[in-house]
Amino acid sequence: MTTSDILQRDLDASGILRLTLNDVGRRNALSEAMLAELGAAFDAAGADQAVRVVVLAANGPAFCAGHDLKEMTAGRSADDGGKAYFAKIMSMCAGVMQGIVNCPKPVIAEVTGVATAAGCQLVASCDLAIASDSASFSTPGVHIGLFCSTPMVALSRNVANKHAMEMLLTGDITSATRAAEIGLVNHAVASDVLQDTTMELARKIASKSSMTLATGKRAFYAQRDMSLSDAYDYASSVMVENMLAQDAREGISAFIEKRSPHWQDA
Structure with a gap:
């Protein structure tokens, strides 16, 4: 650097x-x-x-x-x-x-x-x-x-x-x-x-998925000034897209299989 x-x-x-x-x-x-x-x-x-x-x-x-x-x-x-x-x-x-x-x-x-x-x-x-x-x-x-x-x-x-x-x-x-x-x-x-x-x-x-962290940080700041209903609509759409991501699939599989996840940051 x-x-x-x-x-x-x-x-x-x-x-x-x-x-x-x-x-x-x-x-x-x-x-x-x-x-x-x-x-x-x-x-x-x-x-x-x-x-x-x-x-x-x-x-x-x-x-x-x-x-x-x-x-x-x-x-x-x-x-x-x-x-x-x-x-x-x-x-x-x-x-x-x-x-x-x-x-x-x-x-x-x-x-x-x-x-x-x-x-x-x-x-x-x-x-x-x-x-x-x-x-x-x-x-x-x-x-x-x-x-x-x-x-x-x-x-x-x-x-x-x-x-x-x-x-x-x-x-x-x-x-x-x-x-x-x-x-x-x-x-x-x-x-x-x-x-x-x-x-x-x-x-x-x-140690967490950088994709997950970026998704969450962006959503946290975006929803703060929304109305309650708008915030839930927005957060729900974010959650849906997050669920489709590779690291979410990997993380959930790792949890079910009782092993450490291998993040692809994607």
């Missing part, structure tokens, strides 16, 4: 791709360069048959500090006061977050340190998240006169409305333990077992 200075890529033999934010000096901010790297990395992971699961991790004391405010402030020097540049960055960021959701491979955030503003959005956009018990989360835009409107999109789709609004309206820091309680992350674990815990989960998922 190719690796840049600010985003490391490591693919192991079991098909687990670790993407590691590595712009430590800027607290792994979502700069224009980082957004471009992440967007390309998730597009490539989705298309690479060797990749079965993606783990998004970070080096340094911060998981991700959100947008690079110095970079964005520099954009104000344009004749339009930065409007076009801000629109570009917001579009790039939205593209990355949707790219994570639309990636056919499950994505697990492995969170150490702080994840603030768009960094919190990044965690919320992942399918699963495991956090160090020393990690923390916040959407602190209200402290600087900038409501975290784009982080709100991912946050409000992962935690109950009142929990999301409390984070957004106060900007207060949320501990990893509390983040697990409200559903922002799956588990908060001791720092010394964070990577092992994340990789154990990733290996468990990677």
Whole structure:
């Protein structure tokens, strides 16, 4: 796998791709360069048959500090006061977050340190998240006169409305333990077992049929905003097509015959 200075890529033999934010000096901010790297990395992971699961991790004391405010402030020097540049960055960021959701491979955030503003959005956009018990989360835009409107999109789709609004309206820091309680992350674990815990989960998922995982992930996000009857109609049609797939035949046969399945990922 190719690796840049600010985003490391490591693919192991079991098909687990670790993407590691590595712009430590800027607290792994979502700069224009980082957004471009992440967007390309998730597009490539989705298309690479060797990749079965993606783990998004970070080096340094911060998981991700959100947008690079110095970079964005520099954009104000344009004749339009930065409007076009801000629109570009917001579009790039939205593209990355949707790219994570639309990636056919499950994505697990492995969170150490702080994840603030768009960094919190990044965690919320992942399918699963495991956090160090020393990690923390916040959407602190209200402290600087900038409501975290784009982080709100991912946050409000992962935690109950009142929990999301409390984070957004106060900007207060949320501990990893509390983040697990409200559903922002799956588990908060001791720092010394964070990577092992994340990789154990990733290996468990990677052992499944990638066709089945892609089918399920796509259906999960598609049905959420449908009415109950539409969701059942849609999910039923997905189930029918899934039942006709080769791996479903193999998996059911293996279960009946009390043996391990041999996935063809088809």
